[in-house]
Amino acid sequence: MRGHAHLVSAYVPGSSWLHRAPLALKFGLLVAAGVAVLALPGPRPRAVVLAAVVMVHLAAGLPARRLVAPLRSMWLFLLVVLGYRWWVDSLPAALGVAAGLLACIYAANLLTSTTEVQRLLDGLVAAVTPLRRFGADPERFALTIGLMLRSIPFLLGSLHDVRDAARARGLGTSPRAIVQPVLIGAVAYARQTGDALAARGLGEKAMD
C-alpha cells in the first residue's frame, strides 16, 4: 500500500550527544543559525555558518547522505533562486542566498533527525501552554501537528496511486483525471480520520 514512509521518518534513532541534548538547546541552535544567516549577509560569513552546521551534523554521527537528500528534492528551487539573484544582483550575493538557505534547512534537519515526533509535540505543548489563558488547548495543538505529519505521506501516496490508475486507463497526465480523484480521496481520508479521532475521544475538550 501507500509507502511514502521515508518522508515521515525524519528521525534517525541514536544516542549521540545531540540526541541527548535538551530540546530547548537544539531549538535555540536552530534559531541561532537562522539569526546568524539573517544578520550576516554576504557569501563568506554564510559559508561559515553553513560549514558550522554541517560540522555539527557530522559530529553528531548523522549519515552524510542526509545532507544530500534536501539537495535532491530542492535542486530546481535552489537553481531558480540562484539564477534569479545572480541576474538581479551578483554571483557572490546569489551564492550567499543559497548558502543561507541550505544552512537553515540543514539546521532544521538536525532538530528533526535527533528528536522524536512525540518529543517535539511535548515541546510544542510546553511552549504554547502559556497561551492557555487565552483559550488555547495545547494538546489539540500538538494533535493537529501530528495529524499533519501523518497526512502528508498519505496524500503523496494517493497522488501516486491516482497517477498510476490514470496511466493504466490511458489518460496519461491529464490534470483533470488526477486532481479530481486526489481531492475526493483527500476529503474521504479527512472524514475517516475524523471518525477515528472521534471514536478514540481524541481532540475532545480536556475534561480532567
Place this chain on the structure above:
Amino acid sequence: MIRFRSVRVLGDRAGETPAAPILSVPELELTEDRISVIGANGSGKSTLLKLINGLVVPDEGAVDVDGLGTASDGAAVRRRVAFVFTDPLSQLVMPTPLEDAELSLRRKYRKRTERRAAALSLLEDFGLAHLADQSIYQLSGGERQLAALASVLAVDPAVLVLDEPSTLLDLRNTMLLRRRLAALPQQLVTATHDLELAQDSVRTLVVDQGRIVYDGEPAAAVSFYRELSAHVAGSG
C-alpha cells in the same frame, strides 16, 4: 450495558425523503460479553455499531451505555466504548505504532518517560514490541490491525466495538486476531462477514434492510442468514 430505545436513523439524502429509515431498532439490550452482528453490505450493520459509541446519533429515540446517553454524554461514552475500524490505516493516526499508542496514553500519563514505558509494555502484550518504531506503512495488514487494537485498548475501555475487523486480513492473521480477541476482558460487539468469527460469540444479531431480523444463538443466526441470502440471491 448497552440499551437502544425506539431508535430510528433517517437517511440524509438531500432533497428527496428516503422511503425507509437506514436503521430502526425499537428495543434492544446488549448485556452478553460476546455479541456479533451479521448482514449484507448496506444493511445497517455499521450504523448499528456507530450508534453504540455516538459516532452516529439517532434521529429518534436514544442509545445509552451504562446509563450514559450517547447524545448527551458523547465524550464520556466514547471513553467507555472503543471502536476498531475495518481499515487500520485510517485508525492509526500517528506515524509509528509506539507514537500512536502514546497518543492514546497522553491523557493518562503526563510524563513522557512514564507514557513511553506504558506504551512499550502495551505493545509488548500484543507481540508488537519489535515493530514499535516502524512506520505504520511498513507493517503487514495483520500487524496494523493489532497495533490499532492495542491503541484503542490503551485507554482501558469497558466495551470494544469492531466493524469488520478481519475483512482485510489473510487467514493466519484472522486466526491471530480471533485468539487475541478471545482473551480480552472487554465486552465485544463485532460486525463481520466472516461467519466463523461471527460464531465466536454467545449472541448474534442479523441485520437486514435497516432492521434486526434475527436475534439469538450464533449457529442458528448464521443458518438464518444463509437462507435469507440464498433467497435474495435466488429471487434477484
